Amino acid sequence: MIYLLYGEDLYLKKQKIVEITKDIDKNSISWVDFNDDEWEEILKKSQTNSLFGDKQAIIVNDFVISSDFEKNNLSLLETYLKNPNPNTMLILNSNCGQIEKRKKTFKLLKQKGTIFSFLKNENVFEETKKLFDNLKISDQNIRYFITLVGVNHGIIKNEIIKLKNYQDNGEITKEIIDQVSSKYQEPNLWALIDAVVNKDVPKAFSHYEVLLKYNEEPIKIIIAVANQLRIIYQVKKLKNMSYSNDDIAKKLNIHPYRVKLAVGKSKTYQSKQIVFLLNQLADYDIAIKTGKIEKELAFEYFMLNLEKQF
Numbered sequence: 001m002i003y004l005l006y007g008e009d010l011y012l013k014k015q016k017i018v019e020i021t022k023d024i025d026k027n028s029i030s031w032v033d034f035n036d037d038e039w040e041e042i043l044k045k046s047q048t049n050s051l052f053g054d055k056q057a058i059i060v061n062d063f064v065i066s067s068d069f070e071k072n073n074l075s076l077l078e079t080y081l082k083n084p085n086p087n088t089m090l091i092l093n094s095n096c097g098q099i100e101k102r103k104k105t106f107k108l109l110k111q112k113g114t115i116f117s118f119l120k121n122e123n124v125f126e127e128t129k130k131l132f133d134n135l136k137i138s139d140q141n142i143r144y145f146i147t148l149v150g151v152n153h154g155i156i157k158n159e160i161i162k163l164k165n166y167q168d169n170g171e172i173t174k175e176i177i178d179q180v181s182s183k184y185q186e187p188n189l190w191a192l193i194d195a196v197v198n199k200d201v202p203k204a205f206s207h208y209e210v211l212l213k214y215n216e217e218p219i220k221i222i223i224a225v226a227n228q229l230r231i232i233y234q235v236k237k238l239k240n241m242s243y244s245n246d247d248i249a250k251k252l253n254i255h256p257y258r259v260k261l262a263v264g265k266s267k268t269y270q271s272k273q274i275v276f277l278l279n280q281l282a283d284y285d286i287a288i289k290t291g292k293i294e295k296e297l298a299f300e301y302f303m304l305n306l307e308k309q310f
Helices: 010-020 036-047 067-072 074-082 104-112 124-132 139-149 153-166 174-180 189-197 201-213 218-240 245-252 256-266 271-289 295-304
Strands: 002-006 029-033 056-061 088-094 114-117
Touching: 002 010, 002 104, 010 088, 010 153, 029 036, 029 218, 036 056, 036 074, 036 088, 067 074, 067 104, 074 104, 104 114, 124 139, 124 153, 139 153, 139 174, 153 174, 189 201, 189 218, 189 256, 189 271, 201 218, 201 295, 218 245, 218 256, 218 271, 218 295, 245 256, 271 295
Parallel strands: 002 088, 002 114, 029 056, 056 088
Antiparallel strands: none
16 A cells, blocks of 8 residues: 655644554554655565564655656656555655646556645634534634634644633633634744754754644654755755756755755855764764663753754
């Protein structure tokens, strides 16, 4: 079975992944980062059965349907789907708000697999109205509530619980929403990285807490920060070698937009800073995997020690 999950609503995507993998042993669920060069290895792993159970799930993060993917790897996907491993659930997790539905890859996945979209503004009003259940609230105030707390389903659900605890009976008014509900904050990984590099500990904690609020796993945050810093370092080196943005995107096999962002950051970060931070994050990653530190505490320790670094 192959799935494509796309969209920006991280909470609902996470819930869907939990739902479709609920019968698979946790030891048989693996996460890998998407990379064009490693696509063949991912498919080979999909053909190999898990050592821990009858079924396994392989979740491919940051999957992107690009022209380069179709040129280099579409044929590999077509070959795999002609004879897929029935014991493997391959989940392609894309964070793109929109996806190229005209691409051959999308059409193939639609034909051979299952596609779920999790766009932030998709049916938000109707879903929110259902969550309010028996509480008295006007449609106008539901819309106001959404503008205040944002469109992430996980946060909407938590904020409605707060309103229910505050006003179990009676009507939910605009004044009550203002008094009880937390104002929406956009999770921003780049802002977290900026705070880390600038050794701004309070700001780093603030952005980290927002990411946790959006149900991001601490270990995934560590990996995401390390991956972004690694790309910045590589881009910085290639720029110094006079590579163009398009050449860098092809060489690193990443989306051109990620290169554009990294180019901007590479001008403000020093190479020695990036290398030092990558080594620190690698040490904490090993400490988590060897049981020397709880994953919830690892990134917090990393941030608390920022002022002592480089």
